Amino acid sequence: MRRSISLRSAVAAIVAVGGLALIQPASAGTLTGPLTGAPVAGSAGSQARTAPGDRQAAFAEAAEAYDVPEDILLGVSYLQSRWDANAGLPSTSGGFGPMHLTDVAALPRTPQHHTGPDEDPRGDDARAARHPVETAAPAKIPASLRTLERAAELTGESRERLREDDAANIRGGAALLADYQRQLGAPLGGDPAAWYGAVARYSGASDESAAKAFADEVYATIRSGADRVTGDGHHVRLRAVPDLRPLERWLHRLGLRKAGGNGVECPPTISCEWIPAPYAEFGAGDYGNHDLSDRPSNQKIDYIVIHDTETLYEPTLRLVQDPTYVSWHYTLRSQDGHIAQHVKTKDVAWHAGNWYVNSKSIGLEHEGFLAQGGAWYTEAMYRTSAKLVRYLAQRHRVPLDRAHILGHDNVPGTLPSTVSGMHEDPGPFWDWAHYFELLGKPLRSTGGQKSGSVMILPDYDTHRPYYYGCDSANPSAACPPHGSSSVWLRTEPREDAPLVKDIGKHPTGESLYSVYDHSARAATGQRYAVADRRGDWTAIWYLGQKAWFHNPADHPTAVPSPGLVVTPRPGLTSVPVYGRAYPEPEAYPADVPVQAITPLQYTFSAGERYTLGQAAESEYYRAVTFDTSQHRMVRGKLRYYQIQFGHRVMFVKADDVKVSLS
Incomplete structure (x- = not known):
């Protein structure tokens, strides 16, 4: 169990990685504070960042230096990082900076699937539980996870500088693209259409369909153009080239497998x-x-x-x-x-x-x-x-x-x-708001300021709450400041108030600021019924209690989102909540064991309201044998509603509640 620690503004490194000596030392810079976003003193030896607006120039300079079309460099970078530097932190596959230069030293030493030792992934108590087995690290690290090393050879930059300095990282990516183009026997500079093979190679894919899909997406991005301000304040623009059509004739020279x-x-x-x-x-x-x-x-x-x-x-x-x-x-x-x-x-x-x-x-x-x-x-x-x-x-x-x-x-x-x-x-750290934009269903306000329910929607890039536990070697250290989709929930409308409790997650203890503990967090896109408002603070109903979060009008972390809510039926002081919507006992045929309808440990009391996500039919799919002819579907007359009860969705019986518009 990770212990709770007091808030701190110190920034802990997520990984310790080796590299060559710095070739071009830079002055100390600033880092963003974990709670307020205010600058805090940079650590000794930290690398300077390019000033806001300079990243566009860095792309232009790198493109000219390595004779790579600027549109190609910008398009490849957008598909890797959306031009973000991500504060020098590695991606989930060990990639750094706007060009996602990969460094195997940044990968975990003991990769392990996330299933915990106490969980049965089937989640069916009608069968014996299954538990995880350890997984071994890959026997061979592919070249696609060592592109930073190659970029260092091509540019003469140190690995550390390629990881930490944005302009150097962009030059490294340009050098790689030029190197790939030369290896294919294709011309440098000139028409962006002739760079299709090099772009496909940049994907790192060993199979042709993946390399081609990556290149196609890069070229689609160039055709449509892009314009954004990065998480660290750089305005970068990729002009639209609607008539650009790639020349694919060099693709076959990559020698990739057919998936x-x-x-x-x-x-x-x-x-x-x-x-x-x-x-x-x-x-x-x-x-x-x-x-x-x-x-x-x-x-x-x-x-x-x-x-x-x-x-x-x-x-x-x-x-x-x-x-x-x-x-x-x-x-x-x-x-x-x-x-x-x-x-x-x-x-x-x-x-x-x-x-x-x-x-x-x-x-x-x-x-x-x-x-x-x-x-x-x-x-x-x-x-x-x-x-x-x-x-x-x-x-x-x-x-x-x-x-x-x-x-x-x-x-x-x-x-x-x-x-x-x-x-x-x-x-x-999963960016739900951006994900729903890509889904074509952007999350947005749908009501007035007095709406009875809200949708959690902080600005991902600038919302950087405190977490600890990102560094396995120092689990009590603060995580590096990072954009987040979650807001902390407190017992009172003030920053120093305790976090609300989750009696299911921590039956006898407090909620933690750990990055792994969602007991007192609400996440982007989730809708909650409003319980109270006080100044810049909003309270929602959450796990049977009022949960407060900072929601100032000039920098909101939630937006009005009216919709259906449920409350206990008149005459009931509380109603049970469930983790599954199973049928009533009478619905089961004689040859199918009845599955218990067991409430969870939480309380949903009179006066509380929770948003309704969907009506849920009572169902149980019995599948406990290899012989599929023995599988049975049981459906009941009992009806449930799915509600946003805490960080997790849960269910209530429809007969226990009434539905109204918030």
Whole structure:
């Protein structure tokens, strides 16, 4: 258990990485404070950042120096980092800076899948629990995870400077692109259309479809143009070149493998391959690692669940190919957004730790780490993930909102005993607002200031709350300041008030400021009923209590979002909440054991209100044998409502509550 510590403004390094001596030392700079955003003194030897506005010039200078079209350099960088430097922190695949130069030294030493020792990923107490196995590190580090090393050779810059100095990093990326172009025998400079092969090579992909999909997305970005202010205040613009069409004739010279399709369920504009999870028996009536089904014919798909892997891509693939353990439907690779599908969407994967959710969901694992080993997700992965989710949501009629597009950290425990062991990924650094923009459903205010419910929506780049626990070597150290999708919830409307408690997560203790503890956090896109307002503070109903968060009008962290809310039916002082919507006992046929309807440990009392996410039919899919002819679907007359009760969604019986408009 990680202990709670007092707030601090010290910035702890997320990883310690080696490098060559500095060639061009820079003066000390400033870093952003973890709570207020105010500058704090830079540490000794910290590298200066280019001033706001200078990053555009850095791209122009690097493009000229290495004879790379500026549009190409800007387009590649946008698809990797959206031109952000990310405060010198590595991505989830060890990439640094605007050009995502990868350094194997920044990767975790002991990669491990995120499933905890106390959780059964199936989440079905009708069967014996499954527990995780350790996964080994990849035997060979691919060249795609060592591009910073090559950039140092090409530019003469130190590795440290390429990691920490934005302009040097951009020069390193330009040098790599020029090197790739020369290796292909293609001309430098000139027409951006002739750089298609070099752009595809920059993806780091070993398979042709992934390299091509990455290059296609870069060229699509150049055609449409882009304009944004980065998280550290640099205004960068990529002019639109609507008629640009790439010349693909150098692509075949890359010698990339052809990835297998086998009927993958993906849109044609992204790179997907079929790497199946096994459906196999292994003795004593046991089997794995998923259940065959016939969704949506026998059961509607209501959820798409976003995970991160907490290990690298290759170990993740090895894990899902082990029949004795967990499964999920898709894995997404960080560096280029390539996707492997493992389980057909009609079948039930074991991924969420809640059988009711598993049987009604599709699970996506994103290569990455909630905190350790990386602090940001690549734009390439965000984009392919959004394209896949949009495709799946349209195909299965899943609404694109935060009641249906869940993080693993939003999935409820099934019983009081399982609540504390449920997952925290993808964590507070997943940019939900940007993700929903890519989904084509941007999150925005839909009501007046006096609305009875709000949607959490801080400005990701400038909202940098304090967390600790990002450095496994020093778990009590403060995390480096970083944009976040979550807001802290307090017992009173003041900054020094204690965090609200979660009696399920911490039955006898306090909520923690740990990056792994969501007990007192609300996340972007989640909607809550307003309980009170006082000056710059707003209170919401959260786990049976008033929870306050700072929400000033000139820099809001939530926006009005009216909608349906539920309250206890008149005459009831409280109603139970549940982690699954199982049928009434009378609905079960004689040959299917009745599943208990067990309330969780929380209280939903009269006077409280919670937002309604969807009406939920009572269902139980019994699948405990390898023989699919023995699988049964049980549907009841009992109806439930899904509500936003805390950080996780939960369920109440429809007969226990009344519904009204907030």
